[in-house]
Amino acid sequence: MTLDPTPTLSVRNLTVQFALRHGTLSAVNDVSFDLWPGRTLGLVGESGSGKSVTARALMQLVDPPGNITSGQILFGDADIAKMPRRGSEIRRIRGAQIGMIFQEPMSSLSPVHTVGSQIVEVLRLHLKLSREGARARAIELMRLVEIPDPENNIDRYTFEFSGGMRQRVMIAIALAGDPDVLIADEPTTALDVTTQAEVLDLIKRIQRERGMSMLLITHDMGVVAEIADDVAVMYRGKIVEAGPVDQVFHQTTHPYTQKLLASVLKLERAADQKKQDPRPPTARVILKVRQLGKTFGAGSDAYGARTTQGVRAVQNVSFDLLEGESLGIVGESGSGKTTLGRLILRVIEPTDGTIEYSPDTGQSVDIRALNKAGLRGIYRQIRFVFQDPFSSLNPRMSVRQIIGEPLQINGIASGQGLVSKVSDLLEMVGLEPAMMERYPHAFSGGQRQRIGIARALALDPRILIADEATSALDVSVRSQILDLLLDLQKRLTLSVIFISHDIGVVRYFCDRVAVMRHGEIVEIGDAQTICTSPTHPYTKALISAVPYPDPRTPRMNQRIRFIEPQTQKAPQ
Template sequence: MSKLTKPSDAPAGPVLEVKDLRITFPTQQGPLKAVDGLSFELDAGKSLGIVGESGSGKSATSLALLGLHRRSRAKITGEIVVTGTDMQSASDEQVRQMRGSQIAMVFQDALSALNPYYTVGDQVAEAYRSHVQCSKKEAWAKAVEALDHVRIPDAARRAKAYPHQFSGGMRQRSVIAMGIVCQPRVLVADEPTTALDVTVQAQILDLLEDLRRETGMALILVTHDLGVAAGSTDEILVMQKGKEVERGPVGDVLRRPVHPYTQALLASVPRLDSPSAKVTARLEAIKAGTIDKDDALVQVINLHQTFRSGRGFLGSNRIEVKAVDDVTLDVPRGRTLGVVGESGSGKSTLARSIIRLLQPTSGKVMFEGKDISNLPNGQLKPVRRDIQMVFQDPVSSLNPRIPIGESIALPLRIMGGKNSRQIRQEVQDMLERVGLDPQRFNAYPHEFSGGQRQRIGIARSLMLRPKLLICDEPVSALDVTTQAQVLRLLDDLQEEFHLTLMFVSHDLAVVRQVCDRVAVMQHGKLVEHADTEELYSNPQHPYTKSLLAAVPLLDPDEAREARRVRRQLLTVAS
């Protein structure tokens, strides 16, 4: 791996100073204060975590640091000084030159940040040429060096690839390479790991820490996940409704939080060290024989799900992907089965095969003793009533042009047998049960927050009183407090409706809180399957151990020790 060097002309004192920053956006309801009187400093080589929920002002702050609100309708006052330059009074050309060379940004969605029409290497090279007078050959060499530095394997060859040919983690590494290629003094990473699996997330956080240590750049890590900030920052700044509510060394804030909001955030973080009280009670009931652990609502037997493309890349042979490869497992009645694994492990494909959104290539899916794996579409209506699904992204699963009440009512209308008045009443009753105002029947999806939209999706899935509810990454895009609220809601609804749950997730800390049995998938295969208590306390498969080792830890000392161990393993592997 190439080595970038620490700049010799690093300025003395803070590389970033923010004084009394205020950001206001005009809305139909009047001015909205996104950031209200924020002040902080950051020295070279140091890292600051800006933490808060959606709407706290953290992302608005990060955009303002690079002058990205310019020419928008936002009103910005206060001072933002980057390496001695006031970004507020600087000209557009000065700000453009500052971006990339003095302060750079890593965005949350790497796929959106990369142009699909250009190779990754060309995009990194262009970022370099926009600040340095050099030939295309020299810029390309610098791009390959940067990609190598962020640990893109075989960087000289992979630089010629396009973004869609990279995995999510490699795309994020490429965006980081674009950010560091000009060796900026400050790197702002805005939710850089939110959409990534825990192992890839750990790799990206380790990479950012290594880059900070090797290059001497300052790092601002914007996140809603306190566990992410714990092992990657020196200080934490907690924001709520545009204001700073608490700031201090990471260990002090996380071990002895003072402000009630910080305390609430910490209380909402899923813990890996112990299950929730309800999961513990369910496991005790199973041990006592109150719940029959052998009563399977669903049985998956030697299931295969294979996808084939018409042609391979550039006319090569047909590609065959075994998304689910000979999986056998039970979903016990009245229990919650967690299915975990990284992207591409086959967990979502397994869930879609059980609900028969996909017809299995081979094998069986038995529901209450009946084989549903080969039922024609015309005979799936009873299955659709008894098995429902909550999807990861409530925005894309709700029609933006239909009131939410009508979306929730749709399953009832499809099944028939009830008039409009009855349907409306049942929908309003369900809205109340999931914690939403029943009078908002005619409101549209965009009028609700992310957590509220997920509640709408849950309400719709329960309208037919299913026996099995499959939740596919239902809280992965939510803030920790909203996530905790949705998980509590699912717990309560499971008890009220006597549901069996299948909970698909890459977040092992969340699974620990809601599931009493866990299945681990890797490359389409089931590699481990055990009760939660047994699997978390004594994992058997190396892949399970690697997943557990990558989960962010709230204790900064433990998080840094885990990073040290990962570095050792990386050194041994290389």
């Protein structure tokens, strides 16, 4: 490969510091890298590694109290690091010579301006196009990023677009000024895997065609392996390892990178525990769900007229959950998987079907027929673990109060008994009992999720419903939490319904998998079979869209697209 002798952009010894109440924090510490024409540098790291701050520093977008304290960002003849944050110099570069794509396509675009006006703005500002010229060019750009029917869609608002389409608009904005450098900050993190694959394809193609330099910031090693030419691994504000993608993946030198790759690769197959100890399929069914369904909003408007058919969030879902089994429920956003989890406990009231719970002691109960008091009894035996470890714990309650609350409410323990029960639970999830007087903010994301699990286990439940329980966690922490759950499941003979969008996590953790789409289960079966040789075309498309963390076997190029059968068109 021939390299252009001069890089488009060179970062030398860049340091970004945040002035905090107690001293300063170096979010980016002495970082150097180059962006070459036509090449993509993947900047990877876990949350808090400083990768996003680095990206923003390149455009002087770090807000106070953050500051570029030393180093250079050489771009052409200029040093961006020296430019004032609000000056006209940097403004001529922003959007014109360096374009940026942000993570959240929903919140990164204005909801009250049309898509077109947000693209046109850049064209008018930097290319000084006329109103008509800018509009024509914006339509061209929208066509380039494969937004269908750009002539009409240009006048629509972002909330009328799906996540993938919004991100395409974002890309069009970034490309509008015809930049030499494209910075993509977690461009596909908020998207579903199949959409992610499409958007990554698009970005990669455009970057190649235009010979742009790209800086791709991501936490996903799979995305890096598929897209990047070079990789820099960031850890605590420093680049610990950098080089061509193949070298970083296959001749890893730094221990952090090795650990990161190991935890990524670990999630590419079933847990070791599962292989050693394949659970004999117990015949006993603990939860039997039949024809479960939920239709939202099939109602009438204020005048009593029937307006909508309603949205069928979940329909005709049937499965059995065996004792001690973990059943994965995978699907993309909007597939109804979260609703399904809530229907089981009637947090959302089902509109159809039956849910039969059969504990090992006593009789089967029909959850749908229970009254409030009966339902409360079920809440003790079937418990939730939530997705967001930050918002699912009350910040004003100590860990003892959080974990002890269900015990107290149900009159199981109080006083000294409560304290000893809480410390048992904390030990069970691998936390120090001495930590129980602390408040949630003192814990990391992984620790908080352990607290959430301890709370769920406090009442000795028989079934856990874990809704995206590991999605908010970094990959290295993710496998720890999964291992903890596996271990607890074995010790307590728990049954787990594991809801996730992440195929890797499901394959690692689950015995069986149900694939959901448009509120229905399209395929259900053994986890390994579904993940390696699925039969339903949708499952095939889904599995093949997952980026594989090895640059030597890129998977997205061979991915299968699922063409929607016309008859199955989902109601909007």
